[in-house]
Amino acid sequence: MEKKLPTIKEIAQRLSISISTVSRALHDHPSIGLRTRLAVKKMAAELNYEPNQTAIFFKQRKTFTIGVILPNLREEFFSSAINGIEAIALPNNYIVLIGQSHDDIENEKKILETMKKHRVDGILASISKNTTQFDHFEQMKSYDIPVVFFDRVPDVPDVHSVSCNLYHSSVEAVEFLIGKGHKIIGYMQGPPTLGIKNERLAGYYEALKKHKLPVDESLIVSTDLSTQSTEAALDLLLSKKKKPTAVLVFNDYVALDAIHYARQKKLRIDKDISFVSYANVSVTRYLDYPPIASVEQFPYDQGARATELLFKLLDSKTNRQEFPYENVVLKSELIVH
Structure with a gap:
């Protein structure tokens, strides 16, 4: 028995x-x-x-847990963000529950529902690449569960968020390539759902305009972040009569796929074609052919600041529905390798 x-x-x-x-x-x-x-x-x-912790939590109206929903922990960017989150949560006696959406909105919804049933005190979220509706997050308000978005932030009003400004660093990235002598520069963007604000593209346009270089819309291609889609996007760029000698790429992982494929096509990296990207993941420093520069987006700081904002909401004595929405924007930085 x-x-x-x-x-x-x-x-x-x-x-x-x-x-x-x-x-x-x-x-x-x-x-x-x-x-x-x-x-x-x-x-x-x-x-x-x-x-009996359940009874204690019921009395305190807290479970001392926060839920984190993100695309994929395999990416160094998000594992670094988790470190930032835990650096704030653990000293405050909060446990972090993590769910991976694997860039699927249905997974995202299921994870959110499960966290709600487990009565987490708050949610930190980085949306999936195909999340275009946010009703499932909006519903958390009726359960008095505050939500703070980080990095992949929905471009809608009335949300709390922490993100990194990519406009100025995108201008800087393209100017860096121009300074290297490149005049035909392609841009490989991510899924349209992740580019609502599209600061990367806006910075790309601004840098070309600033240096009086023509904007060729055919040099702007998209990838859904998969290897196959990235290869198809690079093929499209290489099929142009005036091929780009450099490409600004959505992030380091996409850039590594593009670099690998370019080498299969017998292109010489940083001679025939160069790449600049975003995220500045540490693994690139150990590679023979990394992107020549990458934009640091400070995932650890984003995670930490998002957690601080969430605790601010949890500790608020006023009605959370009346709490003014905060959008914290960190400054990114171009790192030359």
């Missing part, structure tokens, strides 16, 4: 005192004498008694 866990009632019966006296003694209530408190705690230790 399964052994039952000891209860406050059992402690009370063994000591011939009331349940309320045991409860107060375990919580060091000043109305309970020292001798009784010591006796209760000794008996609790002998019985291996553990407090």
Whole structure:
């Protein structure tokens, strides 16, 4: 037979005192004498008694857990963001529950529903590449579960968010390539759903305009972030009569696929074609052919700042629905390799 866990009632019966006296003694209530408190705690230790956390959480109206929904922990960017989140959460006695959407909105919805059922106190989210509707996040308001978005932030009003400004670093990235002598520069963007604000593209346009270089829309291609889609996008660029000698790419992972494919096509990296990308993941420094520069988006800081904002909402004494929406924007930085 399964052994039952000891209860406050059992402690009370063994000591011939009331349940309320045991409860107060375990919580060091000043109305309970020292001798009784010591006796209760000794008996609790002998019985291996553990407090009913569910009852405690119910009384406190907190579970001391926060949920994090992100595309894929395999990416160094998001694992670094988790480190930033835990750096703030753990010292505040909060546990972090992590769910990966794998860039699928249906997975995202299921994870969010599960976290709601587990009564997490708040949610941190980086949306999937095909998330275009946000009703599932909006519904959290009715359960008084605050949501803070980070990195992949929906371009809609009335959300709390932490992100990185990519416009100025995109201008800088294209100017860096122009400074290297490149005049035909392609741009490989991500899925349209992740480019609503499209600061990368806006910066690309601005840099070309600033240096009086023509904008050729045929040099702007898209990838759904898969290897096959990236290869098809590069094929499209290489099919142009005036082939680009450099490409600004959505992120480092896409750039690595593009570089690998370019080498299969017998192109010499940084001679026939060069790549600049985003994310600045550490693994690129160990490669023979990394992007020549990458935009640092500070995922650790994004995660930490998003968690701080979430705790600000959780600690707020005012109605969370009336709390002014905050959009924290960090400054990105072009790192030359």
